[in-house]
Amino acid sequence: MNSETKNQTPPKSQRVLNSTNSIIGDLLKLAGQADIISFAGGLPSPKSFPIKEVEKATQTVLEKEGALALQYSSTVGEKPLIDQIGKYINSKGVPAQADEIQIVSGSQQALDLLGMAYIDKGSLVAVESPSYLGAIQAFDLYEPKYIEIPTDEHGLNPDLIGPEFKNIRFAYVITTFQNPTGLTLSVERRKKLAEKAREYDFWIIDDNPYGELYYDQEPPPSMRLYAPERTISLGTFSKVLAPGFRLGYVVGPKEAIAPLTQLKQAVDLNTSTFTQLITAQIMEDGLMTTHLPAVREIYKTQCEYMLKAMDQYFPKEGVTWTKPDGGMFIWVTLPESINTDELMKEAVARKVAFVPGSAFYTVGKEKYNSMRLSFVTVPPAKIEEGIKTLGELLKEKLGQ
Numbered sequence: 001m002n003s004e005t006k007n008q009t010p011p012k013s014q015r016v017l018n019s020t021n022s023i024i025g026d027l028l029k030l031a032g033q034a035d036i037i038s039f040a041g042g043l044p045s046p047k048s049f050p051i052k053e054v055e056k057a058t059q060t061v062l063e064k065e066g067a068l069a070l071q072y073s074s075t076v077g078e079k080p081l082i083d084q085i086g087k088y089i090n091s092k093g094v095p096a097q098a099d100e101i102q103i104v105s106g107s108q109q110a111l112d113l114l115g116m117a118y119i120d121k122g123s124l125v126a127v128e129s130p131s132y133l134g135a136i137q138a139f140d141l142y143e144p145k146y147i148e149i150p151t152d153e154h155g156l157n158p159d160l161i162g163p164e165f166k167n168i169r170f171a172y173v174i175t176t177f178q179n180p181t182g183l184t185l186s187v188e189r190r191k192k193l194a195e196k197a198r199e200y201d202f203w204i205i206d207d208n209p210y211g212e213l214y215y216d217q218e219p220p221p222s223m224r225l226y227a228p229e230r231t232i233s234l235g236t237f238s239k240v241l242a243p244g245f246r247l248g249y250v251v252g253p254k255e256a257i258a259p260l261t262q263l264k265q266a267v268d269l270n271t272s273t274f275t276q277l278i279t280a281q282i283m284e285d286g287l288m289t290t291h292l293p294a295v296r297e298i299y300k301t302q303c304e305y306m307l308k309a310m311d312q313y314f315p316k317e318g319v320t321w322t323k324p325d326g327g328m329f330i331w332v333t334l335p336e337s338i339n340t341d342e343l344m345k346e347a348v349a350r351k352v353a354f355v356p357g358s359a360f361y362t363v364g365k366e367k368y369n370s371m372r373l374s375f376v377t378v379p380p381a382k383i384e385e386g387i388k389t390l391g392e393l394l395k396e397k398l399g400q
C-alpha cells in the first residue's frame with residue numbers, strides 16, 4: 001500500500017471494518033439498472049404521494065407558524081404532531097399518552113436508537129426467522145447474538161418460544177404484513193406472544209410500517225394492546241405519506257422511551273421541525289381518512305396482478321408463496337435444491353431481480369431456498385413479463 005492510498009481515510013473504526021459489504025448489496029446494485037424489471041425494491045409507490053396535500057399544508061404551516069417551523073425544536077418531538085399521533089393510536093383502540101411517544105427521523109432511526117440503548121456486545125436479541133434486513137443491519141452495529149423465533153405459514157409461532165428466551169434483551173417482531181413474508185399474526189398468536197413475554201419476562205418491539213396498507217380488512221391492533229407494560233411499538237409516515245419526510249415515532253412505557261430521547265439528543269438533536277409541523281397539519285386536515293383508501297387500492301391491485309401472474313407462470317410442484325392481506329411483499333419458498341443467491345445471478349442476466357431469502361436471516365443463513373418479491377413500483381405489464389421470465393427460469397431449474 002503506498003502512502004497515498006493509506007491516507008485516503010482516517011484510521012477506520014472496528015465497526016466499519018466489521019460491517020462487510022454483502023454479495024446482496026452488489027446484486028441489488030445490479031437490480032437497480034434501468035433495463036431490469038426489479039421486484040427487489042422496497043420503495044412505496046410514488047403514485048401514492050399526496051403532493052397537493054403536502055403543498056397546502058406547507059403553505060399553512062409557513063403562514064401560521066413559519067418561524068417556529070424553521071427553528072430547532074425539542075428532542076422528544078413537536079407537541080401538535082405528538083397529539084395527532086396519540087389521537088390516531090387511540091382511534092385504533094390502543095392507549096397512548098403524550099409522554100409515551102418519541103418522534104424519530106424514520107423508524108430506521110428508532111431501530112438504531114433501540115440498539116444503542118438496549119444492546120451490549122454479545123447481548124441476546126430475538127428476531128423472527130426471517131426478519132427485516134434493515135433491522136438486522138441496525139442491530140448488528142451493536143454486536144448482539146441472535147436467537148431466531150421460528151415462523152410457519154401463519155407468521156411467528158409463539159408456541160415454540162421456550163425458556164431460552166428468558167435472557168433476551170428484546171424480541172423484535174413485525175406482526176402485520178411482515179417484511180419479508182407479508183404474513184400477519186392472528187389475534188390468538190398475539191395474545192400467546194404476550195403471555196410468553198410475561199412468562200419469560202422479555203420485552204417486545206413491534207415494528208409496524210405496513211399496518212395501514214390493508215387491502216380489505218383492517219388487521220389486528222399492535223402488541224401494545226396485549227402487553228402494554230413490555231411492548232415498544234414503532235410507527236412511520238414512510239408508507240402512508242412519504243418516505244422522503246424521514247418521520248416516524250416510537251411508543252412505549254415512558255421509562256423505556258427516556259433512554260431513546262437521551263441518546264437521540266446526541267445523535268441529531270431533533271427530527272426536522274418543519275416536516276413534523278407539516279405532518280401534524282396534514283393529519284389535522286384528515287389525511288388518514290381521505291388519502292389512505294386510494295393508497296390501499298394501489299397496493300391491492302398491484303398485489304393481485306402479481307399473484308395472478310404467479311399462478312399462471314410459476315412452477316407448481318414444491319413451490320409455495322404467501323398471499324398477503326396487505327403491505328408490499330410476497331415470500332416465495334422453493335425446493336431446497338435451489339440456492340437463490342445463485343439463482344439471482346441468472347435472473348439478473350435475464351433482466352429480472354428479486355431479493356434472495358438469505359438476506360433476511362441472522363443465524364446460520366442456511367435458508368437459501370426463498371426469495372422476496374415486491375410488486376409495488378412495477379407497472380402491471382412489466383409484472384407479467386418479469387414473473388413469466390422468473391417462472392421459466394424456475395421451471396428449467398426444477399425440470400418442470
Ligand code: PMP
Pocket residue numbers: 042105106107108109132134174179207209235236237238243246247248
Ligand atoms: N421497519 C420495517 C419493517 C421496514 O420495512 C422499513 C423500511 N421499509 C423500516 C422499518 C424503515 O422505515 P422508515 O425509516 O422509512 O420509517
